[in-house]
Amino acid sequence: MNWRLVAIPVTLIPIILIAIQFDIQPEDILAIGIFPFVGAIIAMMIKLVLQGVKFAYITRKYLGNTDSFLKLIGVRVGSEFIKFTTPMFIGAEFIVIYYLKKKGIELSKATWIALVDIVTEVLAAGILSMLAGIIALLNGAYVVGIVILATSISITALWMVMFMLSSKHTFQVPNVLESLVKKLAKQKGTKIIDQTNDWMEETCTIIRENFRRPESKKIFTVSFLVSIASWSFYGISFMIITMGTGFIINVFDSIMAVMGANAIGNLPITIGGSGLAEFGIIAYLNNLNPFDFTITEGILGWDAVIGWRIATYYVPIAITWLLLVKLALSKIPKTENK
Template sequence: MNWRIVAIPVTLIPIFIIAIQFDIQIDDVLAIGIFPFVGAVIAMLIKLGLQGIKFAYITRKYLGNFDSFLKLVGVRVGSEFIKFTTPMFVGAEFVVIYYLHKKGVNPAKSAWIAIMDIVTEVFAAGLLSIMAGIIALLNGAYVVGAVILATSIIITSLWMVMFFLSSKHTFQVPKILENLVKRFGKDKGEKAIDKTNLWMNEVCTMSRENLKTPESKKIFTISFLFSVVSWSFYGISFMIIAMGTGYVISAFDSIMAVMGANAIGNLPITIGGSGLAEFGIVAYLNNLDPFAFEVPEGIVAWDAVIGWRIATYYVPIVITWLLLVKLALSKISKPSES
């Protein structure tokens, strides 16, 4: 976990590059004002809180009156620290699987709950990002639109296909990977592969037992709607902070811009999408190449983009870290029965 803390300063490098390139001073960021900045932070915390409530809802639907509702919310919010410090879209699910397992829940059931949570998250984000990509294309932003659509469609399709196919097909570790692990890991590698295959078999069995039931369909639908609202608050956070710089943008345009940037930021290139997300917003709003660092001045207030990044990343990362250590990674003396 220590390497993740060390990785956080690395995310500042793109911020410094932007600040130097476009002569952004600390006073420019401070000029946003305390109220817009706090408003953006609150919007982001609402986003995280809704994610936590959704996870607690899914968990209790499958496990009954399991654990404290607020604690489940806190664990899920804390798990976002992994996403913030990883150059990928996913990662938080491993924390909740670990937590549920430590509380005595069957590994397969823990994985099923985590999968239901992350799939609805990815599905909602994917649909919003695809909308953003289509709108970008319609407005002539062909490069940024193509990048958003390619990233969103690939990630969303992969998760959704794997999710729904798990009810019809039992997945196992690919033979190529299995042979490599057994060859280099020998007995330990073979045991790891056997355990992984057994776990995947149990998860697929859970999928067959639950996915087509009316109750699971209801849970999926409600969770998906929670995710849509959650991601919407993420987009609104930029609208709020942009107001402090005098940049006027509607809630819908702000949501589309942020979700488009989010799709670009999900590329496994930088930690937490640092740099990609910022340039993604500017590229989306101005029909530019998201990977071109020669962005003209005076098109979008860069202080708003940097301020938004601080409000939605660096402030929440402290909160998620505290919750992760305090709740998800804390010792559990008496595991409850699932």
């Protein structure tokens, strides 16, 4: 966990470079005003809480009263710290699996809960991002639109294909990788491979079982709709920030801009998408040449983008870290295995 804390200052580097390049002073950020900042933070926290509500809903539906609803929400919100400090759209699911396993839940069942959570999250984000990419193309932002579509389609398709295939086939560690691990790690490698294959077999089995349950369709649909609402508040947070700069943007355009930037930020290049998301929003809203990010008078400026980044990343990252340590990673008594 310590390396993740070290990684946080690294995410400041792109922002500092942007500020230097485009002469953004601290007073420019402060000029946005306290109310837009607070409003954006509240909108972001609503997004995270909705993610927690969805996780608690899924867990309760499949496992019953395994834990309190509020604690499950807190664990899921805390797990977002991992996503904030990794250079991809994945990470949070490993924390919820770890937490449920500590509670005495079978690993395969914990994995199923995490899969429903993350797949509905990816699907909702993917659909919104694809829509943003199409709108970008229609408005002449061809490079930005292509990058958004390529990233969102790739990530969404990968998750959905693997999820659907797991409901029909039992996956095992590929033979090439199995031979390599066993050769390098000897007996320990054989044990690791056997445990991994057992887990994959159990997970695929429970996926097939739950796919056949009539209530699974309803659970998936409700979870997907909550994810759409959650991502919408992510976009609303940007709209609120821009109000402090005098730049008028409606809710739909704000959501599209943020989801397009989110798709670009999912490229595995920087930690937490730092730098990528900021450039993504500017390029999306201003239809800029991808190699020329000079902001002219009368359009969205870098102060709004950096302010949004502070409100929706650096403030929530402190809150999610506290919840992660206090809830997900704390010592807890095991409940009866489910």
